[in-house]
Amino acid sequence: MTAVDTLDIMLPHYGDTGLLQAAVRSVLDQTDKDWRLTVVDDGREEGVPEWFASLGDSRVRYMRNERNLGITKNFRKCVELVESTHFTMLGSDDLLLPDYVATIRAAIEAVPDAAIYQPGVEVIDEHGNPSTTLGDEVKKRLYAPKDKSRRLVLSGEPLAANLLGGNWLYFPSIAWRADAVKEISFREDLSVIQDLALIIELIRRGEKLVVEPVTAFRYRRHSGSLSSAEAVTGARFGEAVRFFNEVAVELDRHGWPKAARAARRHLSMRLHALTLLPGALRQRRTDTIRTLLGYALSSSQR
Structure with missing residues (x-):
């Protein structure tokens, strides 16, 4: 490839093993096979290393932290391990739809100088069923772009003001340009809102956000999340x-x-x-x- 390198999919994990396995299977099921998955396990659940070893896929890399790092330090470790030009930070309870990698690669090829790529997202509950929350509806109706028919490129103060009013992005679904994120990474003093902090800093530095209309990700909302x-x-x-x-x-x-x-x-x-x-x-x-x-x-x- 020339325009787009292999997509790094980074998966910082802590929690439910069954949901983790479902997330990994959603990566294995991609129609575009040019990806590399790196799982950084911050937990101690039994049988997880053995399950990854049984996959027998050279594109899947699994490592377990010697000690628990916590969510933000594990995010930072994932960023350090990125080798490609672009990456996704997949949540271990979320799912890629089969065309996720293909959708992201098409968006990057179309707008290669952006730093943030947001595909269309379907929200699901802990059982995998479509879900609608009041918060999601408010952000969709008041803040998210209304034009769903085409790819959008957003930037500057209007975008920053929009996201600070209501952050309608879905962090685990986003693809990032690695060099831009590595220069900043995630703030260690934040544990819940660190994604918005990173996004606002990227925008302040002049980076662009691409909004892709194709739904390619399933974002899980459930009561067990941090x-x-x-x-x-x-x-x-x-x-x-x-x-x-x-x-x-x-x-x-x-x-x-x-x-x-x-x-x-x-x-x-x-x-x-x-x-x-x-x-x-x-x-x-x-x-x-x-x-x-x-x-x-x-x-x-x-």
């Missing part, structure tokens, strides 16, 4: 507030006042906090209720 667990306790919002306030200052200095205002307001995250209140009320989590209300109703800055 982001869901931290959301229920309200823990993720403290990290979010810190990030939004910090990036607002940086964007003001960068000369992007509209994006800075969107960061300070972070309306979509406030709405998300409100949607979690019924669950907190049902579980009678007084501290969580107070945290969510404080976050959702605090006065936004101009």
